[in-house]
Amino acid sequence: MRPGSALSFLTIVLLAGCAATNGSPGVATSTVASPGAYGGGVVSKSRDPGGSLDPTPGSLDVRTYRGGDTRAGVMPGPGPDGQPLIRWTFEAGAPIGSQVAVVGGVVYVVSTDGVVHALDLDTGTERWKSSIGAETFASPSVVDGLVIIGASDGSHAFAVTDGSPAWFTPETGDVHGCPAIAGHTAVFASHSGTATALDTKTGAVLWSRPMRAADDSSVAAADGVAVLGLQNGVVVALAIADGTERWRSDTGDGARVGTLAVADDRVFVPTLDGGSAGSRHITALDLATGHLLWRFASPGDKPAYAPAIADGRAIVDGEDGSVTALEPATGAVLWQSKAPGRVEIVAAIADGVSYGASNGGVAFAIDATTGAERWQIPIQGIPYGAAVTSGLVLIGTSTGVLYAIGGTLP
Secondary structure (H helix, E strand, O other): OOOOOOHHHHHHOOOOOOOOOOOOOEEEOOOOOOOOOOOOOOOOOOOOOOOOOOOOOOOOOOOOOOOOOOOOOOOOOOOOOOOOEEEEEEOOOOOOOOOOOOEEEEEEEEOOOOEEEEEEEOOOOEEEEOOOOOOOOOEEEEEEEEEEEEOOOOEEEOOOOOOOEEEHHHHHHHOOOEEEEEOOEEEEEHHHEEEEEEOOOOOEEEEEEEOOOOOOOEEEOOOEEEEEOOOOEEEEEEEOOOOOOOEEEEEEOOOOOOOOOEEEEEEEEEOOOOOOOOOOOOEEEEEOOEEEEEEEEEHHHOOOOEEEEEEEEEEEEOOOEEEEEEOOOOOOOEEEEEEEOOOOOOOEEEOEEEEEEEEEEEEEEEEEOOOOOEEEEEEEOOOEEEEEOEEEEEEEOOOEEEEEEEEEEO
């Protein structure tokens, strides 16, 4: 981590990660993208929006952080084809500390000053914006016709059509990450150390449970279970229906746990800073029991973040600039590669390609099968998580700029 103002920004956004106003629009700049070529006017083929937010075959939507409630980093794609170029940029007016959501050809991006922007996916033109009225580092989730966002003063929901406020629930406390959503239940974790379930349509509290430690990351979910990573190195699984604790597993490291990923009946746990030397690992736990399955030591004892998991590979980006492919069942190293600079964001994967960005100002793509670099392109600022859909990679940064990276081929 670096000193100064960037430290506070990164420390908060990496753990994740009111009234509507009709102010002046943000600034969008567009280059050579032709209308309709990159997802505008897409008719969403997603499942019932009241269901899980995990990806649906044939859909181009990215409804929540890391592509779905499992947080496995799987994106609908496709990514850019040919050589990369900046299709458009959007200036939010404040740092962007979260990943965007994309539904039906509309991009939902939240800046840290608490402003929600709805943009046209083709051009970056702003359709509406609304103010949360509080600082936020959480990524938006889109469900039941609402954009749902956690903030420092609680949780908020806005209508996707025009940004009008739908509900506000302060009982969730200070939320830095995304809730896990199943049916019409959203499970939030908070800095104050509670897990709270809300009705997605109304914001009504369904249940609340103390966790005994803060959780500034996003909640993962699968098979009716919400899984939370706490700042004291503990992972907790709760029944989404009523908050009953299914199991509690101590990683043994004492280090802060980042956002988890769930795949193949396993929970992938990144232990980050705060522990002793040698405490930084990717640990795999059994989803049903919480029992330890395997552990991978992060290269150079630097933090490594939750993997993107698809096609028998778990792609892990690390702060030392390493990119590692692990075998999900055993943790065995399949290949290791080098990113163009220090990486402090989670990987995203689509169609056999892993996407990321470095603090050195480079967005990049790596072949998930071989580890060979596909391309890289300069961007500015400290990046956050990437969303990949409709021929674009969408990445926001600490400069307040959202980049839409496309390719030279339509």
